[in-house]
Amino acid sequence: xxxxxxxxxxxxxxxxxxxxxxxxxxxxxxxxxxxxxxxxxxxxxxxxxxxxxxxxxxxxxxxxxxxxxxxxxxxxxxxxxxxx
Amino acid sequence: xxxxxxxxxxxxxxxxxxxxxxxxxxxxxxxxxxxxxxxxxxxxxxxxxxxxxxxxxxxxxxxxxxxxxxxxxxxxxxxxxxxxxxxxxxxxxxxxxxxxxxxxxxxxxxxxxxxxxxxxxxxxxxxxxxxxxxxxxxxxxxxxxxxxxxxxxxxxxxxxxxxxxxxxxxxxxxxxxxx
Numbered sequence: 001x002x003x004x005x006x007x008x009x010x011x012x013x014x015x016x017x018x019x020x021x022x023x024x025x026x027x028x029x030x031x032x033x034x035x036x037x038x039x040x041x042x043x044x045x046x047x048x049x050x051x052x053x054x055x056x057x058x059x060x061x062x063x064x065x066x067x068x069x070x071x072x073x074x075x076x077x078x079x080x081x082x083x084x
Numbered sequence: 085x086x087x088x089x090x091x092x093x094x095x096x097x098x099x100x101x102x103x104x105x106x107x108x109x110x111x112x113x114x115x116x117x118x119x120x121x122x123x124x125x126x127x128x129x130x131x132x133x134x135x136x137x138x139x140x141x142x143x144x145x146x147x148x149x150x151x152x153x154x155x156x157x158x159x160x161x162x163x164x165x166x167x168x169x170x171x172x173x174x175x176x177x178x179x180x181x182x183x184x185x186x187x188x189x190x191x192x193x194x195x196x197x198x199x200x201x202x203x204x205x206x207x208x209x210x211x212x213x214x215x216x217x218x219x220x221x222x223x224x225x226x227x228x229x230x231x232x233x234x235x236x237x238x239x240x241x242x243x244x245x246x247x248x249x250x251x252x253x254x255x256x257x258x259x260x261x262x263x
């Protein structure tokens with residue numbers, strides 16, 4: 001095989017390309033997802049609930065904060081009642 | 085107004101689906117270019133997807149007066165490939181692509197060996213020379229466009245390509261001499 005022939009065959013092979021059929025679909029899905037995320041409001045209750053229920057520690061944190069707030073409120077009411 | 089400029093205009097006006105035409109127009113050259121630069125078949129399509137996604141997000145910054153759309157897109161792909169090269173591990177011989185046609189087993193074997201040696205030669209080139217060679221030889225881009233992508237003068241690109249070709253020719257001669 002002559003050098004030039006080898007080089008041209010190699011070039012030909014390097015120029016061939018197979019890509020997955022759904023390549024463009026995957027790019028477009030990523031773009032549509034990006035656009036959906038962009039349009040979501042900054043404070044989204046549904047998203048907040050999803051976030052809380054998805055993580056165990058976040059759930060525990062929310063319950064603890066709620067309990068602490070309740071306790072503070074009870075103490076405040078008792079203090080106000082005794083002060084009267 | 086070129087067809088691309090028209091599509092870009094439509095996308096910027098809110099017709100997102102028109103961007104699919106851009107993806108379909110450039111998916112093959114972009115994936116091929118990345119594959120030849122990073123020599124990793126698995127991740128090149130993911131990097132290419134990221135190139136198109138970045139292009140979509142930054143489409144408003146594209147200025148047709150400064151460059152062709154293809155130059156702009158290839159520049160994004162070049163930068164992403166360089167970043168991927170920094171992160172990736174060295175490529176082993178077995179990972180380099182090889183021809184899988186089976187015509188004549190002995191010819192096939194010899195040809196595959198020569199191709200592998202050329203792949204190794206290409207891989208061994210300094211990265212700037214390698215990229216210039218890939219843009220010119222596999223993507224058939226004009227020297228001026230390659231110079232714009234690389235951000236250097238046309239003369240620099242010419243000399244990088246010549247040096248790359250000389251090194252590959254030398255590697256090919258050495259292989260043939262050894263055999």
